[in-house]
Amino acid sequence: MKRTSVKSTDTDDRQRLNKPRGRVNAYFTHHLWVLVSSLGVLWRTPLATLMTAAVIGIALALPTGLHVLLQNVQQLSMGWEGTAQMSLFLKPGVPEKRIQSLADKLRGWDGVAEVQYISREQALAEFRELSGFGGALDSLDENPLPAVLVLRPTTEATEPAQMALLLGKVQKLESVDLAQLDMEWVRRLSGIIEVGKRGVLLLGGLLALAILLVVGNTIRLTILSRSQEIIVTKLIGATNTFIRRPFLYTGFWYGLMGAVLAWLLVAILLGLLSDPVSRLSFLYSSEFSLDGLELETVIILLGSGIALGLMGSWLAVGRHLQAIEPT
């Protein structure tokens, strides 16, 4: 065995060590090293890692995908809301002149952009053309359709409350038999969308809990399988923070991988849907096409994936690291 003299360079070592920059550098280097090495450890068991990441990915993809779809439906219905209009069905037998003066009066109201008069004859012609029940109409003695005033509000007046106010006002008019808001269903739809959004949020919450448990359990198993190593490092003088670090980074990687996987999944699903949706909207002579993932959504997705991974591992580490002590 080689016998070398032991030179004590302790003092200058201590001085070098105490330089703050050196300390900080060493600290960051260590963090970087743990970050990379924890990824390396995961890389060595690709199948197990992929399976855990896939569970997280699917759990994240579900609410994300639903959110994107809801956003698209909302986009679509917002286009319709602008075209809200009111139909005033007039009482039979109101003379043409009075209808004209009523239309003029309505045009002067606040919040009314346009009033269109559809006479009984026009309505009949339109019905005959569009409904395909022309033959049935021929067998009737007289025109069963009422005259209609179509009222289009100004854009400021499309607010639901103002629409309701306007509706109340026109309903009280003497010649009006029935006033009807044509776009009522659009509002119902947006109500349904609100319910859907809340549902996505609740579903997301439940799945977030599932992710916490999956990550927590995976990290717990890792901790147990490395308990000998943890004991040895504790004996050497490692702090809990030091021991916790690689496990937290492992959780970080699981979360990030899961989120990226979810991103991919949603992108693929949207890609698969976009063609049929375009074809469908073409049939409705609409220019609508599916919007993809917004940057904001992607950032939130990645952020919550990482946060859940870190939290899951934090829970596991907090519970199980304390229990492993040298004896």
Place this chain on the structure above:
Amino acid sequence: MIKFDNVNKRYPGGHEALSGVSFHLKPGEMAFLTGHSGAGKSSLLKLIACIERASRGNVIIDGQNLTRLKNRHIPALRLKIGVVFQSHNLLYDRTVFDNVALPLIIAGYHQSEVGRRVRAALDKVGLLGKERVMPITLSGGEQQRVGIARAVVNRPPLLLADEPTGNLDPALSREIMGLFEQFNQVGVSVLIATHDHDLISRLDHRLLTLKQGKLERDGRTTELQTQK
């Protein structure tokens, strides 16, 4: 460096591992701790490394009273104590270099400093050139020397060893003891628990003998020869 003051250690269940143990190991002193298995050697070492706490009395290490040491200060204490285990306790999923570097990384040393010190420590135990080797491919004696390199790499003032030659043949054991003596010569306090009387009777150091948890004798290793 190590001061035991009327120390008792009673385990849950009533077994009294140590009772009324008092001794003082001065800085730079080297001593052996012997006794039959179950005499309390391991318990005594565990009290020093704060793996166990004394039930009564005071254990003072490097001026710190361990009875009052808070849990969060235990890591800092352990960094000051190099421990060599009978079972080496190496981490078999990383290289010799990474094993030896561990205490330095825990203490937050700079990368370049880590490399320099690890090589110095491996040089001292005669394993320079085996840095990139996995410990599992080394012989028992070599693994033990890796363990010693790890224990001394951050130059702790105190070195503890629990049966460091337990699994080694006499020639290797002498070599290992030689290493401990070298560290002692540069000022490190050394306490070695062993039952290998043949080996230590050839050396001249302080000898603490435990019997059924009590300090039976505080003498010299040379006395072992006259006992025979």
